[in-house]
Amino acid sequence: MEALKDYLPHSVEGKNILITGGTTGIGRATALLLARLGANVMITGLDEQHLKDALKDLYKEAKGEVYDVIADLSTEEGVNATFRTADSHFxxxxxxxNNAALPAGKVENGSYSEWQRVINTNLLAYTACTAQALERMKGDGHIVNIGSMSADVREETGSIYVATKSGIQGFSEALRKEVNKSGIKVTLIEPGAVDTDMQDQPTQEKKEKVENLEMLTADDIAISVLYCLSQPKRCDVVELKVRPHLQII
Known part of the structure; x- marks a missing residue:
């Protein structure tokens, strides 16, 4: 077996990485982990205070370069602004x-404009950012799409959210067939319940669920991302489902 040092610790060192929705939750945890390992990390966010909080930690711990942009990825201009900023650094x-996402509930609730913003952020932004990224990956790169267990569970309480995550699942499968001959890897990670702002529950309740093995932490998914990025060129982690131990699905 190849030495372990050839895998995890050095796999992202010096890499240029863009993380959408990198100011909170899974995106923030992933940005911190990869920055600690020497990657050059750029994060996007919508909320300026969340961005400042994330950058404070990133600047403190990063071994590589750190960049940021405030951008609404539900719009074409937000996507374009993100990649203009990326081009100025990378x-x-x-x-x-691809991680930025908004929560959504039943189709019986909400309005057209609300659904449009969710679908644009959760699905269209994934495709638009991917198209832009592919132009900047010169025969070697990796697209990681953060999906959700909702694509399989299809809970009745979140039909709009389910629609977006099911779309990401299908997009990821087809995308891999489209780009793998170009040397681009595609990975879909589908977490179960994770203690993030997406979970509309009191903080203490979520902490108790983590302790009771009913909920994951954002760090758990960050480590999963690192695992997928750390495989040798010959090895693609195509789909990774990560569930809390006691979340039986």
Whole structure:
């Protein structure tokens, strides 16, 4: 077996990585982990205070370069602004982690404009950012799409959210067939319940669920992302489902 040092610790060192929705939750945890390992990380966010909080930690711990942009990825201009900023810092893009997402409930609730913003953020932005990233991956790169167990469970309480995550699942499968001959890897990660702002529950309740093995932490998914990025060129982690131990699905 190849030495372990050839895998995890050095796999992202010096890589140029863009993480959408990198100011909170899974995106923030992933940005912190990869920055600690020497990656050059750029994060996007919507909320300026969340961005400042994330950058404070990133600047403190990063071994590589750290960049940021405030952008609404539900719009074409937000996507374009993100990649204009990326171009000002990176000569190429090695890794795109599509993570930015909004919660959504039943189709019986909400309005057209609300559904449109969710679908644009959760699905269209993934495709638009991927298209832009592929232009900047010169024959070698990795697209990681953060999906959700909702694509399989299809809970009745979140039909709009389910629609977006099911779309990401299908997009990821087809995308891999489209780009793998170009040397681009595609990975879909589908977490179960995770202690993030997406979970509309009191903080203490979520902490108790983590302790009771009913909920994951954002760090758990960050480590999963690192595992997928750390495989040798010959090895693709195509789909990774990560569930809390006591979340039986």
């Amino acid at each position: 000569d190429k893009l090695d890794i795109l982690i």
